[in-house]
Amino acid sequence: MNIHRITYNPQKQSCSLYFIGCNFRCLCCYWKQIYPVRSKAPEATAQLLAGTSNRVYGKVDFRNLHFLHLEEVLGILRQVSPKNIYILSGDPRQNTEFTQLPKALYKEFGCTVRLLTNGYILPDLEGITHVSMSIKAIDDSLHIRYTGKSNKNSLENFRLIHKKGIELSTSSVYIPGLIEKKEIEDIAKFMANIDENIPYRVIGYMKVSGLEYKEPDYEEVREVASLANKYLKNITFSRPKGEDYTGIVDLFTNNLRV
Secondary structure, eight states: OEEEEEEETTTTEEEEEESOOOOOOOOOOOOHHHHOOOOOOOOHHHHTTOOOGGGGTTTOOOOOOOOOOOHHHHHHHHTTTOOOOEESOOOOOOOOOHHHHHOOOOOOOOOEEEEOOSSSOOOOTTTTEEEEEEEEOOHHHHHHHHHSSSSHHHHHHHHHHHHHTTTTEEEEEBBTTTTTHHHHHHHHHHTTOOOOOOEEEEEEOOOOOOOOOOOOOOOHHHHHHHTTTTSSEEEEEOOOOOOOOOEEEEEEEEEOOO
């Protein structure tokens, strides 16, 4: 698997597993800001990162990365026996270990396992407590323009997760000039046709260097969220200001930041 970092929050007794690389190539991906490749990836790494644009990880030297196998992940987590585990960051391409990951985590620790995903590829859902899916766009042509992929898999998987009765929440990034108000409203309509009680968070776009899109202000994000609120009962909104690692301990890291 392309897990490159594991963090631990002692206060919440939670661990986060971070993937590098993604099966989407979103125009406004925040990770570009964090890892804005000094060298080409070796063949084995290139296979793991298939579909990922090098411009996303422009300061990463892939020759020095170590990706953890499933047994290595379990061994590291045994140090702290977490009660909550989050699987997040990039979404990998299909592979056997990723498919087995949630079930293995739950079997080993009996903990809550939460998956944060774009929904394009899902692991085996056994063992997963909660799925938080980011829906980028309903309009498929816009979705392809934004991510490089169709949204058909993601939307079908959204329906599948709900049908299986797994706790589900959703978020979308409002990007003036790209993912507009109408698109957020259409996402809310799609969700309401499945279940109007699914929680939905509207996130204001955070500026990525080199792109023309501007950050919306608080009132703009609030207004967009109010449009979604016409269709859904559980709406929140936010304007992120970057990551906060206060109190977070690295159990494993490739030290990608420069």
